[in-house]
Each structure stands twice: as structure tokens, then as C-alpha cells.
Amino acid sequence: MTLKIGCIGLGIMGRPMAGHWLAAGHDVTVWARRPETVTTLLGQGAHWADSPADLARQVDVVFTNVSDTPDVEQVLLGPDGVAEGARPGMIVVDHSTISPTVTRWLADTLAERGIHLLDAPVSGGERGAVDGTLTIMVGGETAILERVRPLLEVVGRTITHVGGSGAGQFTKACNQLIVAQTMVAVSEAISLAEAAGVDPAAMREALMGGLAYSRVLEVHGERMIRREYPPGFKARLHNKDMAIVLRAAADLGLPLPGTALSAQWISAAVGLGHGEEDSAVVAEVLRRLAPPGPMNGGNRSPLATAEQE
Structure with a gap:
């Protein structure tokens, strides 16, 4: 049976995902707070709904991809929301990154009305959404996932069922803390190379062939060296995600010291006005703390110099 699709949240991630479903021949209805964001999709054959409730009346499955926990609550359970x-x-299917605790509450609340919720946050950024190669981590009922798996396969390369309700959001939290800490580590490596007068591009190329390789080093490292940060994932949204990670850890009584430190770097980037740039812009925060120009020790032994001082 072909499922009619509804899409809410048509920004950097949601818009290309909806485009893939349209291109695959699916019947797609859309709603957005800002109608101008869906002009292209309407031109591709999408239908417009006047509200989330109106959209829900027309479709079998709703995909949400909005910014934060209150936004998901509003479009699902608010006035004229999906539940109505x-x-x-x-x-x-919620592709947003939100609180795992609230996700479980939403799942229970919707279940009372006979509505199934899958929490299915994604990783891969704008590039993954455009290419249809997202990694999707899914929490919820296995049988429900299997009903929508063909739709997820249109937009994702890797789809993993990680457990019951909320498990997808906890898994995304794990993803975000690894990315954040790795990004800070790559920033520090670049800062060290620059301070030492080593070509950071050559350093990165050398490390790409060894154990230090990561997608963060490959993708974000290049952005940091070029000092160009078009948003694949905006710093303000990564900052929001790190707050979710730390809140979830606090609810569990779990210390995450490395996560807390990397969260501060991202928060600093936002505070310095870089919130709309890619979160790799943390490299610029570290550069502000770096000494001016490469160090120049000449042929003198650093140990001897330290002893003389």
C-alpha cells in the first residue's frame, strides 16, 4: 500500500528530504510556518495544507523536522496540531533532535489517541539530506518502523533500529557529543600546527591516512583551514543539541566532563556571533586565544631556554 506523506519542517534538512520523496513519486503534503520556504516543493507537485491538523487529515504518515523540543510539542499537540x-x-516520524525524556512522553500521549511515534533523528548534515545518504537512528516499535522503512530508504543510507521510544534521541545525543569533542580536538590540532609554523593542510593530509582519521577531520578540518563556515549544521543548533545531551546526562546522574567542555566551546562561538555559521567555527574561538604568528625557537633548545628562564 502506498502511504501518503505529510512533511512539517522544511528547512536545510527537511526540504531536500521532501524533494526526494516527491522525486520518487510519492504523494506529499507540506505545511510550514513560512509558506515561502515551500515554493519549490509546490512547484514539484507537493500539496499545501493550512495547518498541521489539516495536513494530518490528508496523509498516513507525518514526518517532522523542526528545531527544538517545544516546536515538536507545538506541531504535534498544540492548537491545530497534528493530533487534532x-x-x-x-x-x-520525528527527525528533529529533541529531549529523549519529552520524546517518551510524546509517544505515550500520542499512543492514547492511537497515533504511533517513531523518534528518528538523523546525522549527515545538509550534504547527507541533499544526497539522500543520511544516517537514521530509530526508536519505537519495530513493526511501525518496517511500515515506513521504504520511505526512510529514499532519504537515508543507514537505518538502524536502536530500541524503544526515546532510544533514537539518546543515540543522537551520543552522536552529537562525539562530533563536538572531535571537532574541538581537530580545532586544537590545527591551532597547534599554525602556532608551530606547520602547514595545517599538510598536517591534515598526513593524519587522514592514520588512526586520527575521522569524517570530522576530513570535512570540518578543511572548513577550519579554509576559514569558511557555510552552515551544514548551524552552531546555534549544535549548541541546543549539547544542552539536550547535558540535560539527559544530568537526569541520569551521569557526569560527562569532556562533553561539558566541548559544549562550552560551541556556546562561546554562538556568544561571539557565529550562531548562523557551521559549528566548525569553534576553530575561530581557539584562534582568538592563539599567540600571534608561529613560534620561533630557532636552533635553541626549548629545554635550555626554559632552564635559563
């Missing part, structure tokens, strides 16, 4: 128009048996 949904029929029993409807599936909601």
Missing part, C-alpha cells in the same frame, strides 16, 4: 487531525493508526 490524525486518525487512529497514523504514524509520526
